[in-house]
Amino acid sequence: MAIPDNPESGPRRTRGRPRGWDDKTAQNTIKSLDRAMAVFDHVSRGSGLALSTIAAETQESPATIYRILVTLAGRGLVEFDAEAQLWHIGPHAFTIGTRFLRRTSLVDRARPVLRRLMEATGETANLGVEREGAILFVSQVETHASIRAFFPPGTLSPMHVSGIGKALLAAMPQDRLERLLAGQDFASFTEHTITDRDRLADELRRIRARGYAVDDEERNLGMRCIAAPVFDMNAEAVAGVSLSGPTSRVTPDAVVGLSGEVIAAAEALTRAIGGVARREV
Amino acid sequence: MAIPDNPESGPRRTRGRPRGWDDKTAQNTIKSLDRAMAVFDHVSRGSGLALSTIAAETQESPATIYRILVTLAGRGLVEFDAEAQLWHIGPHAFTIGTRFLRRTSLVDRARPVLRRLMEATGETANLGVEREGAILFVSQVETHASIRAFFPPGTLSPMHVSGIGKALLAAMPQDRLERLLAGQDFASFTEHTITDRDRLADELRRIRARGYAVDDEERNLGMRCIAAPVFDMNAEAVAGVSLSGPTSRVTPDAVVGLSGEVIAAAEALTRAIGGVARREV
DNA sequence: CTTGTGTTTTTCATATCGTGAAAAATGATT
DNA sequence: AATCATTTTTCACGATATGAAAAACACAAG
Incomplete structure (x- = not known):
């Protein structure tokens, strides 16, 4: 499936554009x-x-x-x-x-959000959605670093082996979670892959508690990944934003700081698509 | 707009109500x-x-x-x-x-009900309510199929051209039905649209008999739709659940089987909002 | 590079129009 | 009836929204 990723295109008849379109013009x-x-x-x-x-x-x-x-x-x-x-x-x-x-x-x-996330952290930023029980990566902004996740x-x-996947599972209502996991075979990719249903349940609890998921070399050795969920208008997790990089740069210590950026990006994207985070409901 | 409003809802201290709340106060x-x-x-x-x-x-x-x-x-x-x-x-x-x-x-x-309906049938599931004599589609769970109703x-x-609309009309007491139809002009969308009042009455009788409505390319050519009514606590039809898909998949033969799923979903939703079906009254 | 054109911002002086306080109206409560 | 808690309306004032016009700006053409 080809992913339509149209960068800058379309009509460009720009005239009289002001300089700073931040929020200084407010x-x-x-x-x-x-x-x-x-009101x-x-x-x-x-x-x-x-x-x-109201008053x-x-x-x-x-x-x-x-x-x-x-x-x-x-x-x-x-x-x-x-009446009332x-x-x-x-x-x-x-x-x-x-x-x-x-x-x-x-x-x-997602494009501007991913770009900002990449620029803020220097690591590759990804967007993924769930398709038929798996995570489909639909967009990406790559880091400039020569050693990069690819x-x-x-x-x-x-x-179960992707940060975004685990983030989505963790944000899912119980019944839907169970139905999804029923069709999974928990294939193992590395020695860190979670192949046990109970361990995964524990992991999901942890993810819910801290608000982000980590893929700790569970899919590819040498690659670590931090992910957070994006919600739609119904407060359902429909996508995930993630940051992926080599374990040499994305160290366990660095994860804490980076996770803040990832969560912020996911929240920004949630807002941008008119979604509401679970807890706001 | 007949959306069941939870009557509990907060403080009811009604005081100082004005007289005319038409639009004279404008x-x-x-x-x-x-x-x-x-603007x-x-x-x-x-x-x-x-x-x-805009200016x-x-x-x-x-x-x-x-x-x-x-x-x-x-x-x-x-x-x-x-950019632009x-x-x-x-x-x-x-x-x-x-x-x-x-x-x-x-x-x-409705969300979980719609999702289950979509998963069971593979077609897009919809929820609609009546508002000002028309059907307002308020929620939807889309199929993954690439050819889909949109x-x-x-x-x-x-x-008169929507499955949900006809299902609601069929479940309506006679006087309300007549009042609603009075304001309709029976606009035609395709060659299958029912534009005749008597033919519609026949159709509604048929719908009442079998418990579900079919929009047979009456709104969009190539699209077929199966709908069933959802009742509130007063056994009034307040919403409709429908399934919509291309005529290639939703064939006349398939309709029979799918209708069972639609009716089941509508009944599940009726229960979920504490409603009672007409015949249970 | 300079000029010209069609935009979008900003400035500024003016009087419009939104504002809050207080009074009147209204319906519930006693 | 009288009281009370709200919601409307009134009214006089001055904050502030407004349009004209000028400035800033991007792009195209000369």
């Missing part, structure tokens, strides 16, 4: 609009909020909140439950929000 | 906010709009548009594609929008 924001959006966000989080509650929690005057809500309600972005006198997120917010899906491709969104996009790997 | 709206939301909506509709385009189409000054966009971008509601210099809907809009679905546990409960969550479809 001086030109409209204050009142920003505050209104904060919008707040309402969407809660499940039925009273006007007074208190957002530190705004009830009058202001009232006008914001009425305005948003006029466009269906929020909704008023007249509570404000909810409205249907049109859903309609607008789902329009985002039209242009979301996990792979495209496995091209398109590679398939059993779940 | 005098208290905030002008600038409303205009900003119009937001506009951006979400388009697929990549230039600042100048022209919304009749606002470029400067204003710029500030609105920068503000919204600060919250991830819109996004700026620096185009504005898009942002990931956070999606995040907020999907929170609409949390108002009901229906979607959450319509993203958030899609709206007239009731």
Whole structure:
């Protein structure tokens, strides 16, 4: 299967581009609009909020909140439950929000995240998804170092020997986990491969606890791998981000520091595809 | 919109309710906010709009548009594609929008059911609810097959051309059915679309008899769909589960077998949300 | 390299319009 | 009825959103 990895392409009619498009330009924001959006966000989080509650929690005057809500309600972005006198997120917010899906491709969104991760750490960054009980590596940004982990996009790997695979297994509901493992034969690749079901269960517990998985020469001798899960809109783990490098650089000591970067990248990607992390649910 | 709302839900201290909550109170709206939301909506509709385009189409000054966009971008509601210099809907809009679905546990409960249905049949499984006389597809588990039915969550479809729509119509009390159909124009999508009121009545009788509905290329040529209704605690059909796939796989012969799976899934979901099927009443 | 063109930002002076305090309205509670 | 806890509305003020125009910018053409 060819992985469509289209780097820079398409129309490029760039004119009048400003220099810094970081967030320094955040001086030109409209204050009142920003505050209104904060209220919008707040309402969407809660499940039925009273006007007074919102006012208190957002530190705004009830009058202001009232006008914001009425305005948003006029466009269906929020909704008023007249029975219970509570404000909810409205249907049109859903309609607008789902329009985002039209242009979301996990792979495209992952590129900048992977690049940043590689640049921050100097190691090869990977993106993998689950396909038929195995991990399919779909995208990658390679390090510049001459000694590097190498496995091209398109590679398939059993779940129990890949960092991403273990990260996904650890983030999975129990029943689905069991169904997936039922079809596995726990093939051994190196002397470090986990081939025992109980040891894997232990490992998954550990992964859940610390938030990232490590493939410690379980697939290839001399290669270590750190991975974290990416969640979709349903808080289901749909992909994993990983960092892979030679054991000489990715030492057990280094893993601790690198894991932070990997987790941050996974979280950034989760946000970029409109996902929500398990714990936010 | 008939999504079962959990009646428990927090404080119910209803006081100081206003009289008319129609739209007469739309005098208290905030002008600038409303205009900003119009821009937001506009951006979400388009697929990549230039600042100048938005300004022209919304009749606002470029400067204003710029500030609105920068503000919204600060919250991830819109996004700026620096390559192409185009504005898009942002990931956070999606995040907020999907929170609409949390108002009901229906979607959450449906996930495992849909997944199992997909795995059992190999075809894409969908969940839809009725909203304003149309079917809103709110959740989906896609098949892995490369030839697949595709319509993203958030899609709206007239009731008479969707399997779920017909299943819901068939499970509806007569008076509500008539009220709903009154507002329909029976738009035709393919040569198989049912555009005649009497033929639809026949079809609904057939659906009631066998317990499932079939969309036989009535919406999209080459796509067949099998659907069954999901009931809430009041034995009202509040949602539908469907299976959709290409006519090459979902043949008339296959429909018989698949329908059993669909009905089972719908019944499982009915149980999962504490509903009761019509006949159990 | 210089000039020209179609963009996108920033500046700035102006009056619009959003704001909060407080009063009025409203329905639940006693 | 009277009281209370909310939610609307009113009102006067000044913060701030606004559009025009100028500046900054990228690219194309000369």
